[in-house]
Amino acid sequence: MSTDKKLFSGFTRRDWLKSLAGLPILGSVWAAGLDTTKKSKLEKELLLERLNIKASPPPPSGSMAGDPVRVGLIGFGIRGEQLMRALGFATQEWMEAMAKSSQENPNDTRLEDFKAQENLNVKLTGICDIFDVRAENALRSFNTPDNPCKRYNSYLDLIHSGDVDAVIIAAPDHWHAPMAQAAVEAGVHVYVEKPMTHTISETYLLRDAVRRNPGTVLAVGHQHRQTLSFLTAQDAIAKNTLGHVSLVVTNTNRNDDNGAWQYPIHPDANTETIDWNAFLGNAPYEPFNKEHFFRWRKWWAYGSGLSGDLLTHDYDRINCVLNMGIPKYVTASGGIYTHRDGRNVPDVMQVNMDFPDFSTGSSQESGKEQGMTLVYSATLGNQFDRGTVLMGHDASMELGNILTIYADPRSTQYKDMIQEGRIDPSVPIYQYDPSADGVDAVTSATAKYFANKGLLWTYRDGKRVDSTFLHIREWLSCIRNGGNPSCGINEGFEEAITAHMAGLSYKIGRRIEWDAENEQVIALPGEDLDAILLDNSVNYQS
């Protein structure tokens, strides 16, 4: 000790100062950092506590154990192939193409993801496609000793074969309801692509058939129901986070030929390889036409344009969060402005769906707020991403893979917190990224920048979550374990009626009204709404 003292005996006050002055700086900087993080954490916790939104992904569907479900497929086109992969069946051609693609681009993990997909314990026992090339292509890959698979020339033969418990329908729109109804009447479970039906009358007939056969499970192919953030969105609405939502905007923006349904025409397509009459079905007679066969979405006779094809997804997504049902009024306009190629369905379309009696809740005096409009705005000539926004008096919710809520500067319920500077309306008050550790409030601009680029996305159990896979799995779980699919006959009924009202309003040029009490789309005297909906002669280019 005494030597130590001696050691520093030459030290002046100045020496000590120069040696140790860094310590208080270190202490101050450290304390400042601790204080800042503590404060912002407290603010965040306060806000999250106040909002009290429960962030949860949808519950997983039930077990896939038991006897394999025997599935038949009707329609092995573009969507049919995608659905088969979700079911666990990929063609040799696709596997080879993906293997090649992943060799060229290591970031392409589509093949890896497919192989890692859970086995749904199904047998693909039957295929029906009226184009020989597609049917044979399916058989070549799927008819194996392990999975004997047969081709049927007619969907009725497939449904009544006794070899299928369930069918997946990926035929053109005008075939959805007739096929689904035949299957349901035969006690065969159905997964039908959207829109559920092609006409108003079919919608009632199919609903009646399902009601008469409660043992069969019918699911409509709105895989967006599996979006991880939707339960969280529902809870935010239930907690009145947004206040009264007066306007919801959704949209479609595409700008390529494929997105405009200008699909390739197969070189081997001819009257020998295609059963043309089976394609036409109840559609008006038309001589063999390859373009109509491969690009059927472009004509009202077989497809239903933007309202049936894409509005239905957006409508159903909002219906799934708000459960607002069928709009009282639908007004639509648009035209063929970007693909004047002989089609008769519009490629630019705006649809206003009015719900005058609906309310998500209110933060103001009772009776002041009521009613909501859902706007669907679409173009097939531009792909600027506009996002889906639910606009309430108190806050706006951006609904995507990531759910983000911004307080409104003029909000009633957040008025005090905004005045105190504790809420900045330009910074999200809530953000739910199902892939991240959970919930965040008041995220920084950079964090949002990275999140929006999808970079913080992680996969559940290391696997990419494919919503179509989850949707089919849910349907199979209902078949095996009971329960109702998230998009069943009632949701499908609402989706189909809304889509048909939009199509009608576009074609007639009038506001279309729904009589909720009598469950009727109101027609003027002498007006046959289904005939108008199906009318294939109207050419809006004139």
Next chain:
Amino acid sequence: MSQPQPLSSAQTTALVLLRLLVGWHFLYEGVIKLYTPSWTAKGYLLSATYMESLFHWLGSDSMISIVDTLNVATLIFVGAALVLGFRTKLASILGIGLLLLYFFAHPPFPGHPQGATEGSYWIVNKNLIEAVALLVVYLFPTSLTFGLERLFHKKEIQTQSH
């Protein structure tokens, strides 16, 4: 080689100031990250626009927690060392390494996407300038004049004189 001219006290003061301020910056960044458990460099690494394979590997699920921990630990060590005036040579080298990693993940090279930045940069940005500032700190050690090392230095002189 001729003897280097001794630094004037104003020059020394400027160098000490540079060392302290860079240390201050490192320390504060490190402390903020330390007390923000949800903080991660994952987004920064995965969005790298240069030397992607290295940064994507660093940002991968198996690496990211080690990378985050090392980053925070290094930031705090470099900051504390520069502020206190202790092992400043080692701290400068580590600091330069860290800054170059930040720099090369999102370099302001012509034709590279700039993402979210608060200014306009061409080839040179603040990360690079701070790295060069640390090079100066490395080459002109000042902790004998101002810092903990002065204690040990004095101690040595005292010991030798006995």
